[in-house]
Amino acid sequence: MRVIVPLQGVVQGRGGLVLGSVIPCALFYFLRLYLKRNRASPASPSSPSSSDLLLPRTHSRTLLSPRASPALLSSRATSISKAPDSPYYAGRKTALRDPYHPLSNPHGVLDLGLAQNKLSLDLIEEWVVENGRDSIVGGGGGGGELSIEGIATYQPFDGLLSFKVALAGFMSEVMGRSVSFNPSQMVLTAGASAAIEILSFCLADSGNAFLVPSPYYPGFDRDIKLRSGVEIIPVTCRSTDNFNLSISALDQAFNQAKKKGLKVRGVLISNPSNPVGSILSRDMLYSLLDFAQEKNIHIICDEIFAGSIHGDEEFVSMGEVLDSADFDRDRVHIVYGLSKDLSLPGFRVGVIYSFNENVLAVAKKMARFTSISVPTQHFLISMLSDTKFIQEYIKTNKVRLRKMYTDFVSALKKLGIRCTKSSGGFYCWADMSGLIRSYSEKGELELFDKLLNVAKINVTPGSACHCIEFGWFRCCFTTLTEKDIPVVIERIQKVIETYKS
Amino acid sequence: MKFLSRKATCNSHGQDSSYFLGWQEYEKNAYDEITNPSGIIQMGLAENQLSFDLLESWMANNPDAAGFKRNGQSIFRELALFQDYHGLPEFKNALVQFMSQIRGNKVTFDPSKLVLTAGATSASETLIFCLANPGEAFLLPTPYYPGFDRDLKWRTEVEIVPIHCSSSNNFIVTKSALEDAYQRAHKRNLKVKGVVITNPSNPLGTTSTRQELDLLLDFVQDKNIHLISDEIYSGTHFNSSPNKFISVAQVLKDRNLDDNSELSKRVHILYSLSKDLGLPGFRVGALYSNDDTVVSAATKMSSFGLISSQTQYLLSCMLSDQKFTTHYIVENQKRLKNRYDIIVSGLRNAGIGVLPSDAGLFCYVDMRHLLSSNTFEAEMELWKKILYQVKLNISPGAACHCTEPGWFRVCFANMSEDTLSLALQRIKDFVDSTKRGDETRGASGSSRYSSRSVMSLTKKWVLRLSSNGHEPER
Numbered sequence: 001m002r003v004i005v006p007l008q009g010v011v012q013g014r015g016g017l018v019l020g021s022v023i024p025c026a027l028f029y030f031l032r033l034y035l036k037r038n039r040a041s042p043a044s045p046s047s048p049s050s051s052d053l054l055l056p057r058t059h060s061r062t063l064l065s066p067r068a069s070p071a072l073l074s075s076r077a078t079s080i081s082k083a084p085d086s087p088y089y090a091g092r093k094t095a096l097r098d099p100y101h102p103l104s105n106p107h108g109v110l111d112l113g114l115a116q117n118k119l120s121l122d123l124i125e126e127w128v129v130e131n132g133r134d135s136i137v138g139g140g141g142g143g144g145e146l147s148i149e150g151i152a153t154y155q156p157f158d159g160l161l162s163f164k165v166a167l168a169g170f171m172s173e174v175m176g177r178s179v180s181f182n183p184s185q186m187v188l189t190a191g192a193s194a195a196i197e198i199l200s201f202c203l204a205d206s207g208n209a210f211l212v213p214s215p216y217y218p219g220f221d222r223d224i225k226l227r228s229g230v231e232i233i234p235v236t237c238r239s240t241d242n243f244n245l246s247i248s249a250l251d252q253a254f255n256q257a258k259k260k261g262l263k264v265r266g267v268l269i270s271n272p273s274n275p276v277g278s279i280l281s282r283d284m285l286y287s288l289l290d291f292a293q294e295k296n297i298h299i300i301c302d303e304i305f306a307g308s309i310h311g312d313e314e315f316v317s318m319g320e321v322l323d324s325a326d327f328d329r330d331r332v333h334i335v336y337g338l339s340k341d342l343s344l345p346g347f348r349v350g351v352i353y354s355f356n357e358n359v360l361a362v363a364k365k366m367a368r369f370t371s372i373s374v375p376t377q378h379f380l381i382s383m384l385s386d387t388k389f390i391q392e393y394i395k396t397n398k399v400r401l402r403k404m405y406t407d408f409v410s411a412l413k414k415l416g417i418r419c420t421k422s423s424g425g426f427y428c429w430a431d432m433s434g435l436i437r438s439y440s441e442k443g444e445l446e447l448f449d450k451l452l453n454v455a456k457i458n459v460t461p462g463s464a465c466h467c468i469e470f471g472w473f474r475c476c477f478t479t480l481t482e483k484d485i486p487v488v489i490e491r492i493q494k495v496i497e498t499y500k501s
Numbered sequence: 502m503k504f505l506s507r508k509a510t511c512n513s514h515g516q517d518s519s520y521f522l523g524w525q526e527y528e529k530n531a532y533d534e535i536t537n538p539s540g541i542i543q544m545g546l547a548e549n550q551l552s553f554d555l556l557e558s559w560m561a562n563n564p565d566a567a568g569f570k571r572n573g574q575s576i577f578r579e580l581a582l583f584q585d586y587h588g589l590p591e592f593k594n595a596l597v598q599f600m601s602q603i604r605g606n607k608v609t610f611d612p613s614k615l616v617l618t619a620g621a622t623s624a625s626e627t628l629i630f631c632l633a634n635p636g637e638a639f640l641l642p643t644p645y646y647p648g649f650d651r652d653l654k655w656r657t658e659v660e661i662v663p664i665h666c667s668s669s670n671n672f673i674v675t676k677s678a679l680e681d682a683y684q685r686a687h688k689r690n691l692k693v694k695g696v697v698i699t700n701p702s703n704p705l706g707t708t709s710t711r712q713e714l715d716l717l718l719d720f721v722q723d724k725n726i727h728l729i730s731d732e733i734y735s736g737t738h739f740n741s742s743p744n745k746f747i748s749v750a751q752v753l754k755d756r757n758l759d760d761n762s763e764l765s766k767r768v769h770i771l772y773s774l775s776k777d778l779g780l781p782g783f784r785v786g787a788l789y790s791n792d793d794t795v796v797s798a799a800t801k802m803s804s805f806g807l808i809s810s811q812t813q814y815l816l817s818c819m820l821s822d823q824k825f826t827t828h829y830i831v832e833n834q835k836r837l838k839n840r841y842d843i844i845v846s847g848l849r850n851a852g853i854g855v856l857p858s859d860a861g862l863f864c865y866v867d868m869r870h871l872l873s874s875n876t877f878e879a880e881m882e883l884w885k886k887i888l889y890q891v892k893l894n895i896s897p898g899a900a901c902h903c904t905e906p907g908w909f910r911v912c913f914a915n916m917s918e919d920t921l922s923l924a925l926q927r928i929k930d931f932v933d934s935t936k937r938g939d940e941t942r943g944a945s946g947s948s949r950y951s952s953r954s955v956m957s958l959t960k961k962w963v964l965r966l967s968s969n970g971h972e973p974e975r
Contacts (some may be wrong), residue, residue, distance in 0.1 A: 073631060076798065152780045155782050
């Protein structure tokens with residue numbers, strides 16, 4: 001910014017004078033702005049004084065690259081820790097801090113945001129009390145010598161064969177015995193989230209995409225995108241269709257993706273769906289298979305709620321369709337787990353069931369990053385092999401689910417809140433659009449906030465599930481007892497009244 | 502197979518290396534004292550089976566722990582529903598206490614900085630996901646655990662650049678080796694994000710010296726990168742001298758560095774109960790970091806590999822029993838030392854030396870003098886002979902990226918003492934017969950068959966047959 005450049009400009013006489021002074025000034029201004037900004041945002045509280053000392057040395061490398069540690073971390077780490085929690089996670093946190101209890105904490109938060117089934121845990125607990133001793137930790141049954149070697153040492157990372165056999169039997173039982181599963185087509189993982197993640201790694205490259213009908217389970221954003229870098233393209237479903245999936249919507253989404261240069265590698269469907277709770281008809285499953293074949297993509301079918309049907313409709317597994325008809329099986333992969341149907345999310349049991357040998361081979365190797373604890377596998381083998389208990393459990397659980405669903409939905413109806421018809425899952429999909437002040441995401445989140453912090457009810461807003469329409473909320477009823485329903489209704493009533501006034 | 506992803510079809514899972522090949526051969530013809538006494542003895546698996554009896558007796562005396570009970574009351578429901586990725590607090594508290602005990606109580610760990618994962622494999626991969634983007638690199642001293650090629654590189658798409666270490670100074674990491682590796686990475690246009698050490702080392706069994714740790718800390722500070730210390734074998738150090746095993750946590754503490762200092766935040770520790778407690782089947786791993794962002798990101802990523810709540814509870818009971826853990830640590834170390842002494846003297850008897858070490862479930866054996874030439878081809882040839890003829894599965898140095906051919910990792914804690922003795926006998930016989938073979942070749946001079954050489958060859962063949970076992974070979 002000395003005289004040299006402007007002089008040059010005068011000599012050349014082409015507006016060089018102006019450019020000659022303006023450009024260096026501009027550069028200097030931006031450099032100052034950049035430095036100011038970086039000094040103002042130290043991500044670590046360490047040694048602020050030393051960075052001041054270094055300031056005079058304008059070309060120091062330490063100045064130009066921020067000293068704070070986030071610069072040293074991966075972009076995944078910085079984005080996941082900086083990103084604000086979606087209401088799905090935020091609501092859960094609040095509920096965990098102040099959980100409702102009818103006696104000890106009657107003003108606590110009623111958590112209708114976590115799809116956990118507490119309705120039939122007593123049955124499982126009873127079984128554990130009666131049979132648990134012998135099934136635990138490799139005990140040779142009935143006071144026999146405890147041998148830890150069988151459970152302590154390295155076992156196949158993708159699960160014990162005997163556990164796969166037991167799981168295959170359970171899956172068949174839970175789906176009405178209309179389909180059978182082959183244990184050698186299974187890879188077990190520590191939870192269904194890991195199963196979805198492994199399939200993302202196997203079936204798509206970073207930057208490719210899966211089509212996912214929306215609204216969808218908020219956890220998919222993490223399971224699919226976080227580490228494998230696969231994108232999700234939501235396929236819009238609307239209330240006018242009861243949020244049912246249509247092939248034309250899939251097709252439209254596929255074409256739009258293509259235009260944007262995104263390569264679609266597969267479709268992820270949940271059946272029964274989450275958050276709506278609807279089940280796919282046999283015809284729709286056929287159409288999906290045709291669609292996948294036509295576009296040469298994969299189908300991942302998340303059937304984790306298959307054993308939690310409370311409606312009258314018959315559940316048809318993708319496995320059953322493939323058994324009965326002649327489709328290209330290499331592109332079909334089913335995900336299952338014990339977190340929902342058997343209410344054991346703490347034990348971390350997920351299943352990848354695939355018809356594709358290559359996928360199975362790779363998934364098996366990836367299972368080492370997410371193996372199920374062997375003592376847990378042994379424990380569950382005993383439980384799942386008790387066919388009489390399992391059959392009783394499935395039957396009773398369905399009855400209880402149905403009752404709770406019916407009671408809860410009709411109670412909401414009395415408040416003027418309509419729910420979409422659903423046949424499975426632990427939740428109902430409620431239309432509270434009449435209660436939101438402005439028909440927008442903002443309006444919906446305002447209601448969510450009121451429900452959470454004033455009414456002390458945690459529900460999941462539709463925007464967290466990527467629903468294109470506003471005002472819809474997922475309300476789980478399986479953590480409630482009969483007595484809790486009036487409490488929930490009363491609290492929602494209060495919120496409705498404040499809106500009306 | 503364009504239908505699947507690149508990761509699915511590439512080879513970076515490293516599963517085709519000899520490390521895994523030996524395993525496969527073993528599975529086909531596994532040694533059993535009674536049913537298959539001439540089978541292959543597994544000496545390539547770093548598993549600790551020496552102290553199962555201690556664990557069994559604890560569990561027999563504490564049935565509540567495995568029975569989902571706390572003070573006689575059933576807590577099954579609580580455990581069945583527990584899926585919080587922050588981990589069971591009582592387990593984390595017990596685990597950090599145990600980690601501290603193993604380090605002679607010279608350092609303490611904060612449970613809120615610990616992230617639980619299903620096994621160390623998951624912990625190391627998760628940590629890399631948090632520290633590096635695809636295409637970036639980590640420096641690792643050679644030789645290193647073959648599994649790192651898969652765990653650190655495969656799904657993360659991160660590169661490993663080896664830091665060459667040599668037997669001339671017992672494979673200790675030097676400043677020049679570090680700088681050389683850094684430059685090599687730079688030449689390959691790779692951005693180095695950190696150094697990964699395993700302390701105690703796998704496959705060497707040695708513990709890092711204080712100078713080494715100081716050197717590494719200075720290096721990472723200077724280059725503005727991370728240091729990952731995989732301390733999965735920290736409880737297996739068996740040298741009676743108390744300060745032989747030094748954790749990097751201790752060195753940081755001795756520098757009077759606050760946990761919030763820049764350097765402390767760049768040091769991350771990996772741990773697991775698979776080696777120290779001999780419970781690999783339980784799938785218990787952990788990563789420890791002073792960097793909040795790393796802990797927060799890793800915690801969320803741990804959703805993909807949480808430890809079963811049943812296991813967390815069981816182990817929280819066991820590890821909070823300080824009387825038991827103290828006794829276990831001491832007894833386990835005694836037994837490891839005993840095994841180490843047996844194998845070292847057995848090998849010495851066969852004229853084979855080992856790298857002096859004081860930890861781990863294996864020793865690093867020097868078989869350079871048995872190679873037909875100083876090449877990795879010769880090492881592979883020797884490895885195959887040992888696998889197929891001597892019927893021992895050991896791990897060749899090449900699988901561990903060792904720069905010098907002729908070194909092998911031999912495990913000693915995953916079998917009974919009798920089996921170990923048998924293995925040592927087989928090695929001795931092999932070495933003896935090789936020597937005799939050499940002598941015979943030397944005596945006969947030219948390649949012409951003389952009747953005397955035929956006789957000695959026959960004698961050698963007969964001797965070999967009789968020493969290989971009681972059953973005819975399959």
